Amino acid sequence: MKLRDLRRRELLGILAGAAAVPVAARAEKDLPVVAVLVPGPAKNAENRLAAIRQGMREAGLTEGVNFTFALRYADGFFDRLPALALELAALKPRVIIASAAAAPVAHKVLPELPLVFTSYAADPIKAGFAESYIHPGGHATGNVMNAVGGEEALTQKRMNLFKELVPDLKAIGFIGTSSLLATAELNALQSVAGQFGFVVVRHPLGRLDEIEGAVSASIRDGVGALYVSGEPLLYNNMPRVLPLVMAPGKPTVGTYPDWGRAGLLMSYSADLIDDFRRAGIYAAKILGGEKPADLPIEQASKFVLVLNLKTAKSLGLAAADRLLTVADEVIE
Known part of the structure; x- marks a missing residue:
């Protein structure tokens, strides 16, 4: 084969490849x-x-x-x-x-x-x-x-499970801002508190750098556990929030599964x-x-129930066999 013919074939191959790219891109673009x-x-x-x-x-x-x-x-x-x-x-x-x-x-x-x-x-x-x-x-x-039943029904189920872990709970600290979601969660928690025999303590916070103060104030008020809101501000800054709410060594409960997987004692929410x-x-x-x-x-x-047995062990708590049976995820 002559050198000129070889170069001609190489050039045609390059041109063919170049032409194919816009066609594929155009096909993707048309979707x-x-x-x-x-x-x-x-x-x-x-x-x-x-x-x-x-x-x-x-x-x-x-x-x-x-x-x-x-x-x-x-x-x-x-x-x-x-x-x-x-x-x-x-x-x-x-x-x-x-x-x-x-x-x-x-x-x-x-x-x-x-x-x-x-x-x-x-x-x-x-x-x-x-x-x-x-x-x-x-x-x-x-x-x-x-x-069906809204936030209150979901909170009732969540706290019924949590009370099996912390049966002597008398006061729980709510950690959340005044956002629409956090307010709905707080109202639901207060609505069911009476039937479970505990009171809800809340210290207002508006920014992430106020969480530590709200947690400390709740502990001074004698709360036996902390309830962490599922609002986006806290959820999407979980690595920053988690150490602050776990530092006092109190049982913790959250909403979404990721909270339980990351270290809270328990979480229960929709999947x-x-x-x-x-x-x-x-x-x-x-x-x-x-x-x-x-x-x-x-x-x-x-719905997903997550139990963190590693956290339970650090708190000196034991999960009943019934809870272990119904849990969707057990973190050990």
Whole structure:
């Protein structure tokens, strides 16, 4: 083969490869975009995205074939959320899935874009997302973390389990700000306190650097345990919050499973990962032509009890066999 022919073939090969790249990119670009906005760190965002992907697959859609994802996460810095929502809007998504604190931001910044909210612990009706659970009536639908009975029923179940670990509890310190979610949690805790024979102590805090003071004040007031709010400010700054609430050596109870896995004595709440999976199913339905207005808001149906036996041992507590039997996760 002549050198000139060889060079000609190499050139044709290069040109063919160069032409193929825009075609693949254009094919990906033509797919409907599913935007995902979460307030937490990258690790959490990837776990949540995997659950959404599973839900969409269960609904018959495959990433890269039927749709493509666009993910943004705020890494716990909530003031970044509006700009991240606008970044996603520039990609012209067909639907956005937004969790927890990101949900009201997406609803406010992108009011006309179909929204599937998930892992949302507040009341979506009061938040203005929808007209009702059965008929949302607008551009938003999704799932909430409360079961039938709302926050009070969930708190009642949580404290019933916690009292098996700390049967002599007379006073519990609530650690949380005055956010919408923390206020709802506090009200629910106060509502059930009487039936369990304890009082709730709360010292106001507004910032992360006030947690240590609130914990210390609660201990001075004689609390026998600490209840840690699931509000986004605390949850998304867990590595900073956890040492402060565990330092006094008191039993601790939290909401989401990650609290128990990270070191609190116990946590009980809706299964966050399952929430994201169900959000993926709803996103698939919207891509298929269904309207958020016609998709009922779902309430939690799957719950997770986490017991941290390592923490129990350090506190000199023993978990009853019944609790160990019903626990979904036991950290040893």
